[in-house]
Amino acid sequence: MVAAGCGGTGRELEPFSGPDGLAGLDFVTRSLTLDPRAGGAGPRLVEVPGGLVNAVGLPNPGLEHFLATELPWLVRAGARVLVSIAGATMGEYADLARRLSRAPGVAGLEVNVGAPDEVGAGLFEVREPYHAASVIAAVRREFPSDRPVLAKLRPDVSRIVEGARSCHEAGATAVVVGNAVPAAFPDGRAGGLSGPAVGPVALRCVAEVHRSLPAMPVIACGGVRDLASARTYLAAGATAVQVGTALLHDPTTVARLRADLAADPQEDA
Amino acid sequence: MPVAEVRTPVHVEGEVVVTKRVGAHRHLTLTAPGVPERFRAGNFVAVSVPGHVARRALWIHRVRASSAFGPTLDVVLEPRGEGTSWLAAQPVGAKVAITGPLGRAFALPKDAVSCLLVGEGYAAAPLFPLAERLRERGCAVSLVVSATDESHLLSALEARRAVRSVTVVTADGSVGQRGQVADHVDDLLRRAGADVVYAAGPTDVLRACAAAAERAGAWSQVALESPTPCGTGLCHGCPLPVAGEDGVDRVVRACTEGPVIRGDRVRWDAL
Numbered sequence: 012m013v014a015a016g017c018g019g020t021g022r023e024l025e026p027f028s029g030p031d032g033l034a035g036l037d038f039v040t041r042s043l044t045l046d047p048r049a050g051g052a053g054p055r056l057v058e059v060p061g062g063l064v065n066a067v068g069l070p071n072p073g074l075e076h077f078l079a080t081e082l083p084w085l086v087r088a089g090a091r092v093l094v095s096i097a098g099a100t101m102g103e104y105a106d107l108a109r110r111l112s113r114a115p116g117v118a119g120l121e122v123n124v125g126a127p128d129e130v131g132a133g134l135f136e137v138r139e140p141y142h143a144a145s146v147i148a149a150v151r152r153e154f155p156s157d158r159p160v161l162a163k164l165r166p167d168v169s170r171i172v173e174g175a176r177s178c179h180e181a182g183a184t185a186v187v188v189g190n191a192v193p194a195a196f197p198d199g200r201a202g203g204l205s206g207p208a209v210g211p212v213a214l215r216c217v218a219e220v221h222r223s224l225p226a227m228p229v230i231a232c233g234g235v236r237d238l239a240s241a242r243t244y245l246a247a248g249a250t251a252v253q254v255g256t257a258l259l260h261d262p263t264t265v266a267r268l269r270a271d272l273a274a275d276p277q278e279d280a
Numbered sequence: 281m282p283v284a285e286v287r288t289p290v291h292v293e294g295e296v297v298v299t300k301r302v303g304a305h306r307h308l309t310l311t312a313p314g315v316p317e318r319f320r321a322g323n324f325v326a327v328s329v330p331g332h333v334a335r336r337a338l339w340i341h342r343v344r345a346s347s348a349f350g351p352t353l354d355v356v357l358e359p360r361g362e363g364t365s366w367l368a369a370q371p372v373g374a375k376v377a378i379t380g381p382l383g384r385a386f387a388l389p390k391d392a393v394s395c396l397l398v399g400e401g402y403a404a405a406p407l408f409p410l411a412e413r414l415r416e417r418g419c420a421v422s423l424v425v426s427a428t429d430e431s432h433l434l435s436a437l438e439a440r441r442a443v444r445s446v447t448v449v450t451a452d453g454s455v456g457q458r459g460q461v462a463d464h465v466d467d468l469l470r471r472a473g474a475d476v477v478y479a480a481g482p483t484d485v486l487r488a489c490a491a492a493a494e495r496a497g498a499w500s501q502v503a504l505e506s507p508t509p510c511g512t513g514l515c516h517g518c519p520l521p522v523a524g525e526d527g528v529d530r531v532v533r534a535c536t537e538g539p540v541i542r543g544d545r546v547r548w549d550a551l
Contacts, residue, residue, distance in 0.1 A: 259335075259514055260510075
């Protein structure tokens with residue numbers, strides 16, 4: 012799967028995606044909001060050992076424009092489109108879910124309830140697991156039950172099991188464990204750390220969730236860059252993995268990983 | 281309407297085939313299968329540096345369709361940080377992961393108009409292949425190369441056959457006219473009778489060129505240098521504030537909607 016915010020609009024990734032392009036690929040869009048967002052001022056990303064600190068600010072064209080232009084393109088390219096949604100209120104999440112439920116070609120939703128600095132980004136504050144769960148419940152009410160709703164959670168090992176359980180109980184089909192880890196830029200500005208450095212953090216969270224809730228599907232996200240790192244998550248109980256920051260370093264990562272996993276099939280990824 | 285030619289970028293393993301120091305710069309010639317063939321003036325490549333997640337964006341200075349090494353491309357480096365220093369130190373035979381060609385290229389005029397090309401430092405690199413394309417179209421090309429001093433100046437020797445005139449400006453006056461581009465650009469524009477100004481270099485140079493073009497009623501296109509963490513448009517990490525055709529302010533990606541953009545579209549104060 013392509014992780015949210017790391018595949019551009021899809022068009023930028025397609026040239027690097029091998030002979031099949033995006034066909035058959037689970038593509039999570041960058042997080043969409045009801046209204047267009049310009050994103051934050053620069054610098055939005057800074058390099059640190061083992062990764063990147065980012066505070067991009069969820070730039071996106073808003074739901075309207077996405078439905079009119081980006082979604083039809085992705086559908087035509089054959090991608091399985093999972094739309095990442097973000098909102099400032101539960102009502103916004105519900106609105107997004109309702110409108111996306113009617114849009115042709117939306118395979119499912121990924122609810123962004125684990126941004127590294129959601130308050131700074133103007134999003135609904137997720138301090139406690141029940142905050143995330145109430146958002147999931149609001150989304151689930153508006154979105155057909157035969158299509159998946161994924162809850163993307165912050166890799167906070169002290170709360171992740173509780174968060175995963177409450178989101179699952181609220182109707183999440185699966186949880187995505189891993190997101191940028193709350194961090195700061197060298198100047199102290201809030202941001203999120205991603206890349207190989209966060210792999211072990213996300214792995215701990217995936218393992219804890221799988222141990223406590225073995226029946227719940229867990230999608231791992233954090234530092235996946237090759238077959239070995241993907242296999243590590245699958246061995247820890249993940250049913251699938253997402254590739255994010257690695258695409259910024261090598262845009263062919265997903266194509267390579269798909270080919271490697273197909274050549275050595277053990278589990279779906 | 282003719283269908284635009286599709287030139288999708290590739291991600292390949294390239295190899296350093298020539299490396300030479302010229303003044304303060306390092307010139308590398310690289311093989312990168314598929315990149316030179318797709319190149320248009322104004323494109324750049326993104327290069328991986330071991331141990332670093334973010335990539336380094338480099339202007340393409342020249343491409344050769346054939347050489348002893350096959351098709352090659354040249355880049356100019358000014359070693360500044362860890363990444364550029366590592367690249368500059370790579371010997372012949374070193375392998376480098378290269379993605380390209382990336383970004384929007386310079387738009388070329390349909391008619392044989394008069395063009396002023398202004399570039400400063402190593403970032404003047406994309407103007408050299410541009411000069412050749414313009415010359416092929418019968419455009420009268422005036423080239424201005426500037427730098428802080430002689431060692432940071434890109435040589436205009438090879439460009440001489442493609443251009444009508446070359447003007448050199450250095451801040452310390454070590455060669456050519458003394459001063460900044462901004463001090464001379466109005467005069468140079470008038471003398472060239474330019475209809476189009478193409479600029480590449482630091483932001484202040486681009487801004488001065490865009491403003492001079494605006495004053496003279498000429499078009500301008502500027503090749504912006506901004507840190508592009510991925511270079512491919514995936515990360516949204518290189519915001520570029522612009523005013524759209526519809527007058528609405530937007531933030532676009534410098535790597536994808538740029539790096540070449542009309543000078544009058546850039547919201548310079550918001551950069």
